[in-house]
């Protein structure tokens with residue numbers, strides 16, 4: 176297939192505008208290192224909304240979206256990993272040459288910010304434009320709230336063409352973050368106890384990760400009853416409605432006087448992070464996955480940390496190396512051990528604003544947008 180410029184559709188975010196605007200844009204032909212992917216489905220993640228709301232510095236107008244999956248349509252001439260027709264799951268982009276990338280830790284790539292959060296290629300251009308000028312692309316190396324996304328070898332994982340591609344993109348961020356936080360970042364031990372605060376995509380994926388890791392006690396704190404019910408089916412041994420108990424950490428301590436071995440906060444709410452910290456037992460580890468606004472300090476105190484040998488760990492993308500971890504997650508999914516499809520609600524991409532509303536008010540857990 177020849178490389179050529181195309182017209183495509185995307186949900187575009189404008190500064191200070193509440194709703195995404197569904198528009199026609201122009202996408203340039205791929206540069207030598209680029210891969211043009213036709214998107215079959217893209218997950219809606221909280222990080223996209225942080226971007227839309229200006230919480231992540233990103234030049235507007237912009238196309239967000241970072242949980243895409245689809246089929247390769249065009250490739251630049253230096254691309255070796257995939258060819259047109261290959262099915263791919265998209266993830267975050269890394270440089271492949273820094274020390275972190277060489278150590279198979281691309282989630283902590285030294286060049287992650289430039290490659291994922293500038294809205295431009297390294298040469299300063301954008302693959303996307305409308306009739307007024309450039310539109311930011313390259314969000315997580317993809318900007319996949321669109322019919323097409325421009326990607327790179329480091330953020331595409333080739334997968335089996337027979338998979339339900341529409342929903343597979345969720346593996347590339349929310350699900351790998353939740354499962355990986357438990358199995359990779361904290362590398363929890365079999366028979367241990369873990370508390371997970373927040374039962375959205377990441378928290379529920381952490382519950383599935385804890386079940387995969389054979390934790391003995393898996394506690395989820397989540398106000399939404401449907402999510403608690405789903406968590407129980409995913410392997411949570413105790414689900415707590417924080418609105419029904421006076422003090423969550425005292426309630427957990429009353430049942431587990433020695434505290435828990437691990438906690439993961441997927442809410443990004445400082446008061447919830449504090450209560451998770453208070454549940455940790457001796458040598459406990461708290462993994463922070465939910466992002467707070469800039470400037471918020473970690474929970475707890477140095478006094479308590481030293482006395483009990485507590486660790487607080489910031490976690491990016493569940494310490495995933497997408498090339499190896501996404502295929503592993505797909506094997507769990509095929510074996511019925513990672514039934515993430517139970518969390519999914521699908522919407523047309525042009526109905527993205529409805530999906531945002533539904534995910535916000537708890538009617539949808541993982542909204543997947545179909546172009």
Ligand SMILES: [Zn+2]
Pocket residue numbers: 269270271272273274275276277281283284285286287
């Ligand atoms: Zn790197």
Ligand SMILES: [Zn+2]
Pocket residue numbers: 220221222223241348349
């Ligand atoms: Zn995400």
